[in-house]
Each structure stands twice: as structure tokens, then as C-alpha cells.
Amino acid sequence: MKKIVILGSTGSIGTSTLDIVSKFPGKFEVIGLTAGTNVDKLEEQVRTFSPAMVAMSDAVAAQQLRAQCQGLRTKVVSGAAGLVETATMPAADLVISAIVGGAGLLPTLAAIKAGKSIALANKEPMVMAGRLMQDEARKAHVRIFPVDSEHSALFQSMEGHRAVDIRRLILTASGGPLWNMTTEQMKDVTPEQALQHPNWKMGPKITIDSATLMNKGLEVVEARWLFDIPASQIEVLIHRESIIHSLVEYSDRSVIAQLGLPDMRTPIAYAMNYPERVPLDLPSLNLAEIGQLNFCEPDHERFPCLRLGYEALKTGGTMPAVLNAANEVAVQAFLNRKIGFLSIAATIRRTMDAHVSAEILTLEDALQADTWARGYATKIIEVLSTPSAVVH
Amino acid sequence: MKKIVILGSTGSIGTSTLDIVSKFPGKFEVIGLTAGTNVDKLEEQVRTFSPAMVAMSDAVAAQQLRAQCQGLRTKVVSGAAGLVETATMPAADLVISAIVGGAGLLPTLAAIKAGKSIALANKEPMVMAGRLMQDEARKAHVRIFPVDSEHSALFQSMEGHRAVDIRRLILTASGGPLWNMTTEQMKDVTPEQALQHPNWKMGPKITIDSATLMNKGLEVVEARWLFDIPASQIEVLIHRESIIHSLVEYSDRSVIAQLGLPDMRTPIAYAMNYPERVPLDLPSLNLAEIGQLNFCEPDHERFPCLRLGYEALKTGGTMPAVLNAANEVAVQAFLNRKIGFLSIAATIRRTMDAHVSAEILTLEDALQADTWARGYATKIIEVLSTPSAVVH
Numbered sequence: 001m002k003k004i005v006i007l008g009s010t011g012s013i014g015t016s017t018l019d020i021v022s023k024f025p026g027k028f029e030v031i032g033l034t035a036g037t038n039v040d041k042l043e044e045q046v047r048t049f050s051p052a053m054v055a056m057s058d059a060v061a062a063q064q065l066r067a068q069c070q071g072l073r074t075k076v077v078s079g080a081a082g083l084v085e086t087a088t089m090p091a092a093d094l095v096i097s098a099i100v101g102g103a104g105l106l107p108t109l110a111a112i113k114a115g116k117s118i119a120l121a122n123k124e125p126m127v128m129a130g131r132l133m134q135d136e137a138r139k140a141h142v143r144i145f146p147v148d149s150e151h152s153a154l155f156q157s158m159e160g161h162r163a164v165d166i167r168r169l170i171l172t173a174s175g176g177p178l179w180n181m182t183t184e185q186m187k188d189v190t191p192e193q194a195l196q197h198p199n200w201k202m203g204p205k206i207t208i209d210s211a212t213l214m215n216k217g218l219e220v221v222e223a224r225w226l227f228d229i230p231a232s233q234i235e236v237l238i239h240r241e242s243i244i245h246s247l248v249e250y251s252d253r254s255v256i257a258q259l260g261l262p263d264m265r266t267p268i269a270y271a272m273n274y275p276e277r278v279p280l281d282l283p284s285l286n287l288a289e290i291g292q293l294n295f296c297e298p299d300h301e302r303f304p305c306l307r308l309g310y311e312a313l314k315t316g317g318t319m320p321a322v323l324n325a326a327n328e329v330a331v332q333a334f335l336n337r338k339i340g341f342l343s344i345a346a347t348i349r350r351t352m353d354a355h356v357s358a359e360i361l362t363l364e365d366a367l368q369a370d371t372w373a374r375g376y377a378t379k380i381i382e383v384l385s386t387p388s389a390v391v392h
Numbered sequence: 393m394k395k396i397v398i399l400g401s402t403g404s405i406g407t408s409t410l411d412i413v414s415k416f417p418g419k420f421e422v423i424g425l426t427a428g429t430n431v432d433k434l435e436e437q438v439r440t441f442s443p444a445m446v447a448m449s450d451a452v453a454a455q456q457l458r459a460q461c462q463g464l465r466t467k468v469v470s471g472a473a474g475l476v477e478t479a480t481m482p483a484a485d486l487v488i489s490a491i492v493g494g495a496g497l498l499p500t501l502a503a504i505k506a507g508k509s510i511a512l513a514n515k516e517p518m519v520m521a522g523r524l525m526q527d528e529a530r531k532a533h534v535r536i537f538p539v540d541s542e543h544s545a546l547f548q549s550m551e552g553h554r555a556v557d558i559r560r561l562i563l564t565a566s567g568g569p570l571w572n573m574t575t576e577q578m579k580d581v582t583p584e585q586a587l588q589h590p591n592w593k594m595g596p597k598i599t600i601d602s603a604t605l606m607n608k609g610l611e612v613v614e615a616r617w618l619f620d621i622p623a624s625q626i627e628v629l630i631h632r633e634s635i636i637h638s639l640v641e642y643s644d645r646s647v648i649a650q651l652g653l654p655d656m657r658t659p660i661a662y663a664m665n666y667p668e669r670v671p672l673d674l675p676s677l678n679l680a681e682i683g684q685l686n687f688c689e690p691d692h693e694r695f696p697c698l699r700l701g702y703e704a705l706k707t708g709g710t711m712p713a714v715l716n717a718a719n720e721v722a723v724q725a726f727l728n729r730k731i732g733f734l735s736i737a738a739t740i741r742r743t744m745d746a747h748v749s750a751e752i753l754t755l756e757d758a759l760q761a762d763t764w765a766r767g768y769a770t771k772i773i774e775v776l777s778t779p780s781a782v783v784h
Contacts, residue, residue, distance in 0.1 A: 257651055
């Protein structure tokens with residue numbers, strides 16, 4: 001039995017992971033879970049899976065959970081220290097990193113340092129401190145298995161082939177819910193519209209990132225570090241149907257790709273069971289029924305966030321962490337109706353312009369850049385959201 | 393330096409193989425070549441590559457080649473014995489099996505028994521005696537690397553993944569030059585029309601097989617034996633653009649595929665260099681430029697040859713060898729304008745109906761079925777091609 005810890009167990013990836021655990025009794029034992037504030041859902045998970053330890057980042061929520069779980073064998077801890085304690089449980093074989101956003105960096109890095117294999121769904125830590133994460137993984141002889149559908153596709157398309165023969169990584173992007181809009185039309189997009197993803201059911205943060213194409217910008221950075229491939233060899237291809245999840249081109253011009261109907265359970269299960277696969281009772285891909293797959297180049301004019309991802313990677317150092325932090329703040333402000341859709345990119349652009357990149361040698365370097373960028377982006381948003389200064 | 397022998401060096405695959413040899417000096421040494429009747433082309437190859445031995449199946453052609461190559465160090469042999477002698481040269485590391493049709497069975501099987509690795513472009517031996525070929529390969533600890541673009545795609549899509557997790561093989565088919573024709577229109581198709589393949593430049597036999605879809609029928613049989621997967625798990629998908637060369641579905645519904653612009657040099661070079669790849673200076677796949685990939689189910693009514701392939705496999709024993717022999721005879725008769733396009737399938741159908749399948753335990757069993765079927769099909773064609781009895 002593989003002993004697993006799930007960081008972010010009440011989110012979309014976390015619940016899908018537990019769904020897989022339930023479907024394969026005897027394969028996995030859930031020993032640790034963490035969540036932010038969703039007490040009731042975590043309580044339900046505690047009752048079903050009886051983990052030895054759970055952590056809530058919010059101390060008040062943890063207190064409430066403790067009350068609701070009285071008499072159960074599960075230890076409830078809280079705060080950053082609690083997350084790290086759960087992420088590094090000595091018995092854990094595999095840590096599923098599925099916290100949303102930069103908050104995942106601290107516990108994920110702690111798990112790596114503790115020698116745990118990682119199934120990485122939380123792309124932001126890799127964006128913020130990719131080189132550091134990989135350095136620590138090498139030191140601890142830890143493997144990081146991607147869970148993001150695109151990176152899982154790249155990973156699966158590399159298995160059995162020599163890394164030295166890789167010529168290009170091609171990340172596919174659906175283009176998101178606003179793909180056909182003009183910039184003018186995007187001005188007045190509401191959170192409800194931007195949350196209508198055509199192919200994937202995901203959490204709100206990543207769905208907005210899909211609408212701005214920042215998700216793809218972050219994925220380029222993630223791919224750069226996950227696979228140690230320079231940005232110049234990473235391309236993005238718009239593929240509306242999200243059937244080809246990504247592709248790898250080799251030196252002989254042979255391209256290997258991974259395809260499937262959009263369902264996160266496939267990449268989650270692959271990362272959990274690697275190098276084995278488990279039979280999942282999901283509908284099969286039927287290309288004859290789908291009939292047609294479409295492809296085109298991304299439009300960097302209407303979707304400037306993708307280019308910001310490449311720019312941050314080119315500048316390097318703390319810049320990707322700044323990109324990520326400004327994006328998180330801006331997306332939250334958009335969801336809270338404080339700024340318009342176009343102001344997401346504008347906020348990130350201005351924050352990046354104001355930042356002088358420095359090297360990341362330690363976790364603190366990354367966290368400091370993150371904190372600075374959150375502060376700066378928040379200030380920009382305050383200006384943008386005062387009625388007299390609405391800039392879309 | 394890998395020492396190679398090419399069976400069928402003057403054909404389309406043979407010349408592409410020599411093209412790769414020329415592009416990577418120091419990687420391969422051509423020690424043996426064989427051809428049927430093309431004396432001048434083989435002479436040119438002898439002068440360029442200085443193989444130790446060449447064989448021509450035609451004795452008169454061999455005599456002429458001997459005269460043209462006087463004074464050169466190359467030994468010229470002939471007939472079936474000469475082909476086998478070349479295929480089993482003691483120094484050979486890899487034999488590229490690229491003879492057209494069933495004539496490749498004898499020398500390819502001899503090469504396997506002699507312990508040579510095989511790069512198999514010649515699908516017919518695997519159709520005629522797949523079980524026997526694989527039994528001998530196992531005994532001799534020989535690996536057979538597919539060169540057919542579809543089977544190379546399947547092979548590449550299996551590397552790094554567990555065979556036990558395979559759920560389906562999906563062979564793609566362009567549908568060939570007559571895909572949009574009604575059966576009525578096919579009646580009057582000329583060899584010139586049927587030789588216009590939309591995507592691949594290949595020899596005449598395989599191009600006609602593409603027009604009838606028999607090529608895909610043969611490929612289903614080939615895949616069954618190459619990969620030891622039952623026919624019930626092998627599907628065919630029409631994909632007009634020939635960009636996805638084939639796909640493998642795994643138990644978790646993940647599908648791995650190999651893609652590329654249609655160019656046989658990629659699968660040939662992969663089989664020759666496995667597990668390495670070499671950089672080929674070919675155009676890269678640009679899906680955004682291609683824009684769209686289309687898929688649909690094969691039409692078994694208009695293209696009965698595909699179903700005949702499945703039927704032959706289901707019956708087993710000598711039936712696939714009979715299917716193959718009748719097809720070769722019928723295709724030749726069509727190319728010679730003795731029968732109409734629709735009579736190709738009709739000839740095979742009647743030959744199969746007249747055959748009682750028996751087990752293949754030895755090469756002779758396969759060759760005997762082959763001989764019988766050629767005789768029977770020839771008789772049917774004689775009837776069909778007498779003016780009073782033209783049946784399309």
C-alpha cells in the first residue's frame with residue numbers, strides 16, 4: 001500500500017484524487033490531508049479516510065474541525081507549520097501537491113526536502129522557484145510527477161524516449177472561454193462569463209487563468225523546469241477541443257503526443273501509479289465521433305498574458321514569482337469585481353515593469369519577491385478600482 | 393558501425409534506407425543488397441556502397457549485373473538461394489526487409505533464424521506466417537522493428553509503457569485516392585487513378601492496396617503478430633491527412649500517438665537506430681499551418697478488402713497467406729489492365745471462399761498455401777478477363 005498525503009484535498013484535484021483512492025481499495029492509504037478553510041468537506045474526508053493527520057492553513061477553521069472531529073483518531077494541526085508537518089509525515093511515500101497558487105510552495109518544497117515523491121498539480125511553486133525545487137529534488141533523489149494534463153501528456157510522451165533527442169515541447173491550449181472575443185468585447189467580461197471553460201471543469205483560479213491564457217504562460221514556465229528544456233524549445237498551440245493534451249517533437253521529426261477526453265482522473269492516476277497504469281472506467285476517446293481536431297497559433301495581441309510568461313522566464317530570477325503573485329492578486333480582484341478582465345494583464349504588466357529581478361537561492365528569496373509583488377499589485381488594483389480611475 | 397543488409401534495395405524503402413546511410417557516414421556499413429530485376433539501379437548502388445555481396449532473384453539479371461560489375465569486389469549471387477545467402481551474411485547486424493510482397497518471406501525468415509535483428513518494411517511475410525515468424529524470432533532472441541509508418545507509430549507509442557496496460561491499437565488509414573467514390577464510380581477506375589495516393593509516395597503494389605484499403609487489412613494482421621494483440625483490440629480509423637500515424641489506448645483511457653508529416657525516412661531511421669534517434673533534416677510538423685485533422689469510421693461496404701483482412705485473421709492458419717497471395721495476383725492483374733478495380737476484392741473473396749484453412753507449422757505450409765492461392769486467383773482472373781465474362 002502506497003501511503004499518500006494530499007495537500008489541498010478539498011479542491012478539484014484533491015477530491016478527484018480521493019475518488020481514485022476509493023476506486024482502488026488496497027492500493028493507497030491516505031495518511032495526511034490539508035485544506036484551507038473548508039471545514040465540512042475536510043471533516044467528511046476525515047470520516048471516510050481516517051488519516052493520521054490533517055492540517056488547515058486557517059487556525060480558526062482548524063479549531064472548528066477539531067471540535068467536529070472529537071473522538072476520532074485524526075490529529076488536527078494548523079497554519080504553515082501544520083501544513084509542513086503533514087507534508088513531511090515520515091510514513092508518506094507520495095505527496096499529492098494540489099494547493100491552489102503560491103501557497104503550495106512552502107509545504108511542497110518541505111516534502112521534497114523530506115525525500116517524498118511528488119505528484120505535482122500545483123504549478124505555481126514550479127513557476128515561483130522552479131530551479132530551487134529541482135535542485136532540492138536532485139539532492140533528495142526525489143521524482144516529481146506532473147499532474148497538470150499538459151505536463152502529464154509531455155511526461156507520457158517522453159517515457160521510453162531519450163531526453164537528448166527532444167527538439168520541441170508543444171503545449172496545447174484550448175484558448176479558453178473568451179477565445180473568439182475581440183479586445184473591445186473583453187472589456188466588459190464578467191467573472192461568470194470567464195468561468196465558463198469549454199472543455200475542463202476546474203477551480204475558479206485556473207479557469208480565469210485559462211480565459212486570460214496566463215495558465216499557458218505559467219505552464220511554459222512549469223515545463224521549462226519540470227523537463228529542463230529551454231523556453232526557446234517550448235511552443236504553445238491553440239487546440240480548441242482539448243483532445244491532444246500536448247506533444248513532443250524529436251530530432252527525427254517524429255512527434256509523440258498524449259490524447260484523451262478531458263478528465264483529470266487520467267493524469268492523476270498516472271502520477272499516483274507510475275510506472276503502472278490502472279484501469280479507469282471512463283469513456284474511451286472516439287476520434288471518428290469527434291470528427292475534427294482544430295489547431296491555430298495563439299494570438300499574443302488579444303492574450304498578452306501568454307507573452308508575459310515567456311518574458312518572465314527570459315528575465316529569470318525572481319521575475320516568474322512576481323508574475324505569479326501579481327496574477328493571483330489580479331485574478332482574485334477580478335473575481336471580486338474590483339477590476340475588469342483586461343486589467344488582469346495590465347496589473348501583471350505594471351508589477352513586472354516595476355520589479356528588478358534578483359537570483360533565487362533560497363525559499364525566502366522566492367517568498368520575498370512574492371510578498372513584494374502582492375503588495376505592489378494590490379496597490380495598482382486600488383488605483384484601478386477607484387471609480388475615477390477605472391482603466392480596463 | 394552497424395553492418396546492414398537490405399533486402400529489396402532498389403525499391404522505395406530500399407532507396408530511402410540508402411539515403412539515410414549516406415547522410416550518416418560512419419554509422420552504417422552496407423554489406424549486402426538484394427533486388428529483383430533492376431540491374432542498372434543495383435549496379436549504381438554497388439558502385440556507391442561497395443557491399444561484399446549482392447543478390448538478384450532473377451538469374452538472367454544477376455548474370456547481366458555480374459558483367460556490368462566486373463572488376464569490382466562485390467560477389468553477385470542469384471535466385472532464392474542467393475537471397476538467403478545475402479540475408480544471412482555472418483557479419484550482418486541488421487537486415488532491412490523491404491522486398492515487395494510474399495517473396496520476402498523466405499529470406500526474412502532465414503535472417504531471423506540466423507539471429508539477425510530485422511527492420512521490417514515488408515508486411516506480407518508477417519501476414520503470411522506471423523506466428524511462425526514470431527516463434528522463430530523468440531527462439532533466436534531476435535527483435536523485429538516495424539518500418540511501416542503505422543506500425544512504427546504503434547511501436548513508438550508503446551515504448552516506455554507496459555504492454556499489459558494496452559487496451560486498443562488504432563491504425564489510421566488515409567482512405568486512399570478513391571475514398572470519396574461510390575462503388576459505381578469505382579467500376580471504371582484506371583490504374584493511373586488508383587496510383588494517385590493523396591499523402592504518400594510509395595511503390596505501385598502498396599499504393600493499389602491503399603486504394604482498396606487492403607493495405608489496412610494487411611496491417612491489421614501485421615499488427616496482430618508484431619505486437620501480440622488480438623484482432624478484437626485492433627481498430628481502424630480513417631484520417632485523411634495521414635498526420636497521426638497510429639494510436640495506442642491504455643487501460644486508464646490515456647492514448648499515446650505518433651505524428652509527423654508523411655515521410656518514410658522517419659520510421660526507417662528509427663528502426664535502424666533504435667533506441668537512439670538521429671536528427672533528420674525534414675520539415676517539422678506544424679499543426680497550426682495544417683489547421684485541421686479529420687477522422688471518420690472506415691466504410692466496409694465500399695471497401696470490402698479491410699473486412700477480408702479481419703476475416704482471414706479470425707479464420708487463422710493459412711487463410712491470411714491465401715488472402716495475401718490472392719491480393720498480390722489480383723493487384724498485378726489490375727495494374728496489367730486484365731481486371732477492373734472491383735474485381736480485386738472479388739478475386740480475393742472467391743479465393744478465400746474456396747480455401748480450407750490449415751495450420752502453419754513450417755515455412756513450407758505457408759508457401760504451399762501461397763502457391764495454391766496464386767494458382768486459384770489466376771484462374772478466377774482468367775475467367776473474369778475473358779471479354780464475355782467481364783465482372784467488375
